[in-house]
Amino acid sequence: MTPTTAEETVDVFGPDSMLRRLVNEARWGLAVTRATVLEAAHPQIGAALIGNSTFVTHPWRRLRNTLVSTQRILDPDQHVRSREAARLNRLHARISGTDPQGRRYDAADAEARAWVVATLFESAVTMYRLSGESLDGPAMERLYAEFRTVLALLEGDSDQLPATLQEFWPYYDDMIHHRLESTEAVRVILYRLFANVPAPPLLRNHPAVWAAGRAVAGPVAAAITIASLPESFCRRFALPDLPGARALMHGAYLTAGFAARLLPSGWVNAGSFMSLLDPDHAGGSGPWESVRRKAGQAAAMVRLITPAPDEVNHASRSADQFFAEVLDQTGDGHLAWPDLAAMAREIATRLDLDELDEERLYNAYAAWWRELQSHLDADGDGRVTRQEYAASAASLPSSGLVKIADVLFDVTDVDDDQTIDAQEYQRLFRAAFHRDLTGRADSYSRSAFVRQFLSFMSGQQRSIAYNSLLS
The missing domain is CATH 1.10.238.10 (EF-hand)
Known part of the structure; x- marks a missing residue:
């Protein structure tokens, strides 16, 4: 198989693209969250996340920007794709430094960027499988080719990823066993981000409502994510296997899969869910808009019952x-x-x-x-x-x-x-x-x-x- 070049991306992402369809589904968030943990275990990526990223303090902003960037990368217009690839390359070129062990890291490192694409592909395959929708051989090969094309768009070629799907799995296992580390970024995502994630824009002025929901949802999200990770990864990094976590994880993925297959596409579209969480996100008039308004009204009522210190209306702050x-x-x-x-x-x-x-x-x-x-x-x-x-x-x-x-x-x-x-x-x-x-x-x-x-x-x-x- 000849390595893919950037010039070959012109007509790849048409209306029948598996990847374009996948990233516009809300359940893609499960795969992205899982992939982020695997990415963070790469020493280059983990150091860059801890030293430069705002993913802990501004996760919703990061989610929105990732969604917009992905849509641009997969846009049918080659100019839009190329412009976004150039922007991402400039962004990554500005992120470099030294980790606590004195090792240099660089967000533009070709191996690290290939690992990001690899984790997204493997997490997508896992998402389909856990959702009760396993991919057959030709479909998996096609999806892998599309992910390699994305890497080629960013790097100019896709040489850092194996040329065939058969070669990919040994590469992936080798990365899990020999290249990844128990980085601070992995611990932050699993034990700090889920537990302390700030409120989405919709509930930012209703801290009591968000705090109550997060107290339950945070540990559940962490347990689901850990249970979905490769067993070899969990063993190597001593991640806890909590009782009932695997059943909970399977239930979450199956529910997401059923929703994707049975509900109208507008209800399970990633943009619709973003508009539910963030009223300022483009597309706020989707099918979830009435739900969002009622949620806001309910949150306001709860806040009247359990008022929190209100600093939003102060003209200045210290x-x-x-x-x-x-x-x-x-x-x-x-x-x-x-x-x-x-x-x-x-x-x-x-x-x-x-x-x-x-x-x-x-x-x-x-x-x-x-x-x-x-x-x-x-x-x-x-x-x-x-x-x-x-x-x-x-x-x-x-x-x-x-x-x-x-x-x-x-x-x-x-x-x-x-x-x-x-x-x-x-x-x-x-x-x-x-x-x-x-x-x-x-x-x-x-x-x-x-x-x-x-x-x-x-x-x-x-x-x-x-x-x-x-x-």
Whole structure:
């Protein structure tokens, strides 16, 4: 079998593509969650996740962005696919560093990226099997070829994955037994993410409701995920085999499979479920919209009965709060370049920036980081603690933030008329226009836009729009 090249992807993902159909099903989330644990056990990927990712502090944002990116990668338009592949390559090229053992990691490492694709393929096969829908030989080979084509689109070739399905399984077993490690990222996903996952946007203002549900759902999700992993993986990393977990896991997968086969496609579409969790997600008028509205009403009623401390309506927040809620994007308790890079990455992803505008945005954030370091990093260790920030936040200069605001205005003002209108504003924030836009004639001038950005990023004023984007 000749290695697939990027040029061969032109007509691969047509209407009959197995992969395009699969990733638009809500049950794909089961496979992705399982694959993420296997990916995190790769030393390169695990180190990159811990050092740079926001998957623990912003899992719903990460889920939404992954869904959008996958849809772009599988778009019938070759230009859309190529543009997204280039964006992902730039994103990964910016993520590198050294793990606690002193080993270098690089998110653009070809072997690691191939392992991501391998885990997704194997998890998809497992998902079908556990859902009572095993793939036959030709279907499995076709699905494997489609996954290899995705890798070719990103890498330029698919040489890092075995050429045939028969060669894939020995490769996969060898990775499980000899290449993977019990990384911190695996432990964080299984024992911290599920237990402490923040509320989705729908329930963000109803903490009591979410906390009650998470107390039950968190351990169940962890048990289901562990029970679905390869037995050799679980044995090697001493993951617990809880009583009843396998029956629970089989029940979850079978239920998802029955739903995918029996319910109307609109009810089990990934986009519909995302709109249920996130009212700002595109497609919020789907079949789950009435359910979402009723859930919101019920949550509001529960909150009236069991009110939680309400800080959302306060005009300002302390420097300590702002540090925790906005600046510390990675959730490690410190402010460092990966936190600011995560903000730039989110904005670039939201606006689908081209390479030039993306570079301008990252450079502006880098200038702000140098400014923060020079004023706040008292011990010179390359990061800022919450205490260091809180002690000096009131006296910080704002020239770096002004640079970011100027770039943000330029990339949001698509028609270059020096104002940001409703459509441009919603493209950035995906929030209700009438609640947030305060400029004259339903538009923002550059000065008004910069003022609001500086007010938010200095912690002086809350903003529904910027909270939805960065908090």
